[in-house]
Amino acid sequence: xxxLAQGYGSGTGIGSDGTSAPLWLLAELTYRCPLHCAFCYNxxxxxxxxxxxxxxxxxxxxxxxxxxxxxxxxxxxGEPLVxxxxxxxxxxxxxxxxxxxxxxxxxxLTETRIAALKLAGLDHIQLSFQDSTRxxxxxxxxxxxxxxxxxxxxxxxxxxxxxxxxxxxxxxxxPHVGQIIEMALDIGAEYLELANTQYYGWAMLNxxxxxxxxxxxxxxxxxxxxxxxxxxxxxxxxxxxPDYFETRPKACMNGxxxxxxxxxxDGTALPCHAAKTLPGLQLPNVKDASLSQVWYESGAFNAFRxxxxxxxxxxSCDERGKDHxxxxxxxYALTGDARAADPVCSKSxxxxxxxxxxxxxxDARAVEERPLxxxxxxxx
Ligand code: SF4
Ligand code: SF4
Numbered sequence: 067x068x069x070l071a072q073g074y075g076s077g078t079g080i081g082s083d084g085t086s087a088p089l090w091l092l093a094e095l096t097y098r099c100p101l102h103c104a105f106c107y108n109x110x111x112x113x114x115x116x117x118x119x120x121x122x123x124x125x126x127x128x129x130x131x132x133x134x135x136x137x138x139x140x141x142x143x144g145e146p147l148v149x150x151x152x153x154x155x156x157x158x159x160x161x162x163x164x165x166x167x168x169x170x171x172x173x174x175l176t177e178t179r180i181a182a183l184k185l186a187g188l189d190h191i192q193l194s195f196q197d198s199t200r201x202x203x204x205x206x207x208x209x210x211x212x213x214x215x216x217x218x219x220x221x222x223x224x225x226x227x228x229x230x231x232x233x234x235x236x237x238x239x240x241p242h243v244g245q246i247i248e249m250a251l252d253i254g255a256e257y258l259e260l261a262n263t264q265y266y267g268w269a270m271l272n273x274x275x276x277x278x279x280x281x282x283x284x285x286x287x288x289x290x291x292x293x294x295x296x297x298x299x300x301x302x303x304x305x306x307x308p309d310y311f312e313t314r315p316k317a318c319m320n321g322x323x324x325x326x327x328x329x330x331x332d333g334t335a336l337p338c339h340a341a342k343t344l345p346g347l348q349l350p351n352v353k354d355a356s357l358s359q360v361w362y363e364s365g366a367f368n369a370f371r372x373x374x375x376x377x378x379x380x381x382s383c384d385e386r387g388k389d390h391x392x393x394x395x396x397x398y399a400l401t402g403d404a405r406a407a408d409p410v411c412s413k414s415x416x417x418x419x420x421x422x423x424x425x426x427x428x429d430a431r432a433v434e435e436r437p438l439x440x441x442x443x444x445x446x
Pocket of ligand 1: 194
């Protein structure tokens with residue numbers, strides 16, 4: 067974020083109606099991925115999406131986002147390394163002054179590619195693991211990738227990047243949280259994100275099987291706190307509790323159309339990762355509209371901006387400025403109404419739906435009887 071190319075980022079960052087500019091562009095370059103994670107947040111109808119944007123189209127999106135005022139870009143997917151133009155896109159973004167971040171499973175990150183990405187100016191790499199054991203890592207991703215990830219972690223370190231690891235947590239690997247932290251320390255991680263599964267996409271399909279019990283969650287949190295006290299600043303450990311166990315929802319995307327602008331592989335612009343699941347929302351495509359039109363003028367990005375859309379209990383709630391009513395996609399998935407209060411909230415009349423799912427997780431036999439559905443380009 068140290069170089070602002072001429073002509074970029076010079077605006078006020080505020081639209082004529084007072085809407086602030088996006089700060090973060092998430093470029094979902096592709097839905098292709100060699101892994102098949104059962105908790106993947108990608109859509110479950112992967113085969114029904116249009117062709118991926120080509121290099122020129124992505125270059126334009128990146129330039130337009132920078133002109134709008136965005137300062138950080140995440141290259142994600144699927145697995146962004148399956149695109150052989152990744153280095154070109156990174157170099158372009160870095161040249162415009164973006165802080166550039168690669169979110170990867172590590173598959174495809176060879177010595178040659180990491181050197182090229184370094185040369186292109188890539189600032190940051192976040193590497194995901196599925197577990198601290200080969201067995202569970204490989205089972206959950208339905209691939210043999212554990213050893214490869216360890217090698218990629220060494221490469222990342224050797225190229226002078228901060229070591230940033232991510233592991234999605236759920237019923238299967240929560241009991242391993244201590245070993246996961248040990249593995250991260252062994253690898254030399256400076257940051258470890260232990261993010262409990264958010265239930266979208268494939269994770270929603272597998273929600274009952276992935277949902278932990280309250281006790282397992284509490285034990286894992288205690289373990290994390292013990293390690294935090296032991297390792298201090300040597301490794302920052304983030305532990306993100308699943309919302310289903312909270313009584314207030316997360317401030318999803320920090321508010322709809324507030325800071326986050328996602329672009330899906332086919333160019334669909336997304337105010338939130340899961341926005342495609344909301345019925346009746348006409349999501350704009352960057353092929354048909356400028357990013358400025360998408361952000362400031364499109365119906366989709368204005369649909370839940372601010373507070374006018376809110377219903378009770380959110381409309382008159384004194385906490386609405388904190389969580390913006392929670393997640394619209396979660397509200398729709400659990401109540402059938404995208405304008406409803408996120409039912410994670412104990413003030414929601416549908417909060418019992420969330421409690422029901424959590425209660426189901428206690429019934430180990432019922433959970434075991436349901437097989438996991440692994441992510442694949444073609445369902446079924
Ligand atoms: S969660 Fe797993 S399957 Fe989904 S994109 Fe990431 S690595 Fe690929
Ligand atoms: S009622 Fe709505 S605004 Fe209030 S805390 Fe719950 S979700 Fe947030």
